[in-house]
Amino acid sequence: MNFENLVLERQSDRKYDTSRAVEDEKLMKCIESARLAPSACNAQPWKFIIVKNELLKAQVADCAVSLGMNKFCVDAPSIVVLVLEKPNLTSKVGSVLQGKEYTLIDIGIVAAHFCLQASDLGLGTCMVGWFNEKKVKSLLNIPSSKRIPLIITVGYRNAELRTKSRKKLTEICTVI
């Protein structure tokens, strides 16, 4: 797919074909594209957990369902948990000196790589940031000191492509 079409086709998919599992190779291809993402000082402060165990997957999905939100996670054929790992020293020092959370910028980029690659493989994804993080950590034996910025649901979409609702170019871009 050319890049323009890829960007148009990537959308947050919240309806999946529940009869169709995501092939392991496709998930690994998404992780491989994520692996190649840039990061501050090349710190690569991330780990991906593919939750294959059906019971665990259901329990993790359940952690995202609250206040009437994210019910779709329960039907997601695959769930990937993105863990924020410690950055290297240069990234850490740079973050402090610059007053910028480089690791969170890195996480956004790596998640975008993952989701764009998934789109190119014909898969739908949704980045989910609203979930019971404490519970997910406990389910997956992740130390409480670590953070889980995102869960990503993956599956074959069972919905139409939407027109993107975005600010106008003139609202987000200034030429000086």
Ligand SMILES: Cc1cc2nc3c(=O)[nH]c(=O)nc-3n(C[C@H](O)[C@H](O)[C@H](O)COP(=O)(O)O)c2cc1C
């Ligand atoms: C950091 C982040 C957190 C998000 N959390 C959620 C979420 O908890 N639930 C959800 O349904 N969508 C979530 N989204 C998806 C956004 O709602 C979506 O990207 C945005 O509305 C634009 O729509 P599109 O992705 O279909 O283009 C999240 C997206 C990002 C980048």
